[in-house]
Amino acid sequence: MRKQSPLAGRPRSALRRPLQALVMLFAVVVGALTWSAPAQAHGTVVGPPSRAYQCWQKWGNNHTNPAMQTExxxxxxxxxxxxDTMWNWMxxxxxxxxxxxxARTPDGxxxxxxxxxxxxxxxxxxWKTTNVGSNFSVHVYDQASHGADYFRVYVSKQGFDPKTQTLGWGNLDFITQTGRFGPAMDYRFNVNTSGYTGHHILFMIWQASHIDQTYMWCSDVNFG
Structure with a gap:
């Protein structure tokens, strides 16, 4: 006598449920991977560190420490x-x-x-500052090796106070614009300045090469 299949007699809806569950699980996994991709595809200036990177670097593993409030x-x-500002510093x-x-980035x-x-x-x-001299090196880290059409560098004007004033375009001195950088994970270039002392904001624009994609950052520096 032919043995009956263990699945025989079961309603089709019962057979579909495990398949539906697997499809839903696959969709969740794919969605999670798609959502997390941007966090692994960009970069920032790590030296002197941008404000978000500096906070993540110092407090990321200790972000619930109440001492941060005073320190x-x-x-x-x-x-x-x-x-998320710090977790997605890139x-x-x-x-x-x-x-x-x-034109598309208002003052403040x-x-x-x-x-x-x-x-x-x-x-x-x-904001915590990084000590620099009149001539210093900038280090940009690019996780996905996008390349750069250029980096544009500004320094806040002498007399501008980052402790009490919000940064606007009129508060900046243009310092330099670099040439093109090929795809890499690390970009380094020198910045030459004169006449600055004390706490300043180093403001930078990164125009990426892979598409029309623009990054802007503030790093706090102390000119000795």
Missing amino acids: DPMCWQAFQANP SALRDGLGGQFQ TLCSNNLSRNASLNKPGQ
Whole structure:
């Protein structure tokens, strides 16, 4: 006598449920991978570190420590406003600006690259500074090796106070624009300045090469 299949007699709906569950699980996994991709595809200036990178570097593994509130109040307010600003330090980008940086980035939004989720980076205050001389090296880390059409470098004017003033285009001195960089994970170039002392904001624009994609950052430096 032929043995009956163990599946025989089961309703088709019962057979479909495991398949539907597998399809749903696959969709969730694919969706998670798609969502996380941007966090692994960009970069920032790591030396002197941008505000978001500096906060992530110092407090990322210790971001719930209440000591941050007194030791590093600007990072504290940034973490309170939106921790994703630090977790995605590599994703402060906008697409399709067409080189209209000033026209499409209002005063007071430069440090956040006019991204509302990163608005905490625009706040004036006691941001931690990196000591530099009049001539110093800049290091940009690019996770996906996009390349650069150029980097544009500015320094806040002598007399501008990052502790009390919000940065606008009129507060900046243009220093230099680099040439093109081929795809790489690390870009380094020298910046030559004169006449600056004390706490300043180093403001940089990275025009990526792979598409019209623009990054803007503020790094806090102390000219000795």
